[in-house]
Amino acid sequence: RKEVEQDPGPFNVPEGATVAFNCTYSNSASQSFFWYRQDCRKEPKLLMSVYSSGNEDGRFTAQLNRASQYISLLIRDSKLSDSATYLCVVNLRGTYKYIFGTGTRLKVLA
Amino acid sequence: GAVVSQHPSRVICKSGTSVKIECRSLDFQATTMFWYRQFPKQSLMLMATSNEGSKATYEQGVEKDKFLINHASLTLSTLTVTSAHPEDSSFYICSAVPGTSVSEQFFGPGTRLTVL
Numbered sequence: 001r002k003e004v005e006q007d008p009g010p011f012n013v014p015e016g017a018t019v020a021f022n023c024t025y026s027n028s029a030s031q032s033f034f035w036y037r038q039d040c041r042k043e044p045k046l047l048m049s050v051y052s053s054g055n056e057d058g059r060f061t062a063q064l065n066r067a068s069q070y071i072s073l074l075i076r077d078s079k080l081s082d083s084a085t086y087l088c089v090v091n092l093r094g095t096y097k098y099i100f101g102t103g104t105r106l107k108v109l110a
Numbered sequence: 111g112a113v114v115s116q117h118p119s120r121v122i123c124k125s126g127t128s129v130k131i132e133c134r135s136l137d138f139q140a141t142t143m144f145w146y147r148q149f150p151k152q153s154l155m156l157m158a159t160s161n162e163g164s165k166a167t168y169e170q171g172v173e174k175d176k177f178l179i180n181h182a183s184l185t186l187s188t189l190t191v192t193s194a195h196p197e198d199s200s201f202y203i204c205s206a207v208p209g210t211s212v213s214e215q216f217f218g219p220g221t222r223l224t225v226l
Contacts, residue, residue: 043217
């Protein structure tokens with residue numbers, strides 16, 4: 001079983017749609033959680049950190065369920081520019097190491 | 111702030127040659143840097159953790175004699191792919207952790223290596 005699992009997609013959605021991505025992690029020592037965005041042939045860029053209480057940044061909402069070891073990302077009012085691969089990232093307690101999920105591809109269609 | 115650069119951005123080489131990739135933190139000191147590899151349509155896989163002034167820690171399955179890492183200063187880590195072969199063709203990305211940060215990594219723009 002992979003340490004961080006995501007549905008690879010692709011998710012093809014029309015502009016303006018709401019789309020949700022899920023991510024599960026297996027290591028209970030996971031401490032910090034992030035969603036990164038990666039465009040084709042580019043480096044990943046931090047989209048948002050994920051906090052236990054859930055957090056929102058504009059059209060993006062992230063949630064964490066430690067009991068179920070589950071993270072989610074919700075994107076509202078999708079834009080064409082949201083098309084990218086979204087990477088779920090987990091940081092293990094006591095280390096700086098990041099464990100990356102395989103990523104979920106999103107295509108927002110006009 | 112927190113800018114990380116990589117050089118070169120792209121390299122094409124013949125099989126058997128060695129390739130050096132540099133990773134620099136431009137506006138902060140990085141006691142720890144990471145090297146990742148990403149094959150097409152796959153996620154980033156951590157290759158090694160590079161600590162300034164000490165030996166790198168390699169992930170399972172990564173050959174330390176093939177992927178030489180040197181972290182000689184607080185702003186520079188280098189990855190040398192020795193005797194590169196076509197199967198080493200990949201996207202290599204480094205990241206750096208500021209000394210004061212608990213967990214956030216800042217990524218370089220990546221180096222695309224093609225071995226002919």
